[in-house]
Amino acid sequence: MDSGFKMMATLGAVLGAGALLVASVALVSAGGESPAETSEGAAATATTKAIDVELVDIAIKPKSIEVAPNTTLEITVKNTGQIPHDLKLGNTGTKLLNSGETEKVKFGPFTKDTQLICDVPGHAVAGMTLDVKVTGAEASHGATTGAAAGTSQAVAS
Numbered sequence: 001m002d003s004g005f006k007m008m009a010t011l012g013a014v015l016g017a018g019a020l021l022v023a024s025v026a027l028v029s030a031g032g033e034s035p036a037e038t039s040e041g042a043a044a045t046a047t048t049k050a051i052d053v054e055l056v057d058i059a060i061k062p063k064s065i066e067v068a069p070n071t072t073l074e075i076t077v078k079n080t081g082q083i084p085h086d087l088k089l090g091n092t093g094t095k096l097l098n099s100g101e102t103e104k105v106k107f108g109p110f111t112k113d114t115q116l117i118c119d120v121p122g123h124a125v126a127g128m129t130l131d132v133k134v135t136g137a138e139a140s141h142g143a144t145t146g147a148a149a150g151t152s153q154a155v156a157s
Contacts, residue, residue, distance in 0.1 A: 046109055050074045053130065055085035055097065058123055060116075064131035072108030073132070085128065088119040096120070110134050 047068060053075050054061040067073065077087045079097040086094045087105065093116070094103045107116065110132055118128035 046070045046072070048072045048074055048108075050076070052076045052078070053087060055079040055081055055087065055118060055128070057081035057083060058118075058126045058128050060087070060118065060128050060130045062130070064133055066133045066135050067108075067110055069111055069134055069136050070109040071134075072106055073110070074104065074106050076102060076104050078102040083120075085118045085120060085123065087116055087130070089114065089116050093119070107132075 045068070047070065049067060049071050051062075051065060051073060055077060058081075065073075075087070077094050077097065079085050079099055079101050082099055084096045084098050086096050088094070089107050093107070094105050097103060112134055114132045114134075116130040116132065117124035120128075
């Protein structure tokens with residue numbers, strides 16, 4: 001009878017481990033991407049989104065964009081205005097672009113609502129901003145304009 005109890009306990013442990021393995025595989029398969037670990041330790045899916053942005057006199061098109069938590073933006077920035085403009089998050093972003101110039105830049109990953117700006121004096125105040133709105137369950141709201149919201153990496157085009 002003692003060996004029967006041990007056998008039932010072993011069988012229960014094997015079945016439990018098997019169920020856990022099946023559930024883990026199903027979760028990873030459903031996500032399509034492997035989870036990335038955030039600073040808080042919660043699993044989150046990291047994605048990259050490519051967009052085109054126009055810098056015009058005095059506006060940024062589009063005015064806003066929605067992204068999922070932990071999204072990195074790959075932005076192709078073109079100055080279609082008549083005067084120089086840039087696109088910045090904190091101290092990082094594009095160089096000062098003359099009319100007709102294009103530059104690729106990466107910002108992110110974004111975990112909360114953030115605002116990218118034209119850093120030319122007076123331009124952001126006049127409306128040259130791009131609102132990055134993080135949507136979804138893991139989104140942390142409270143807009144920022146500093147590099148703490150993400151990182152930036154300029155890429156030559």
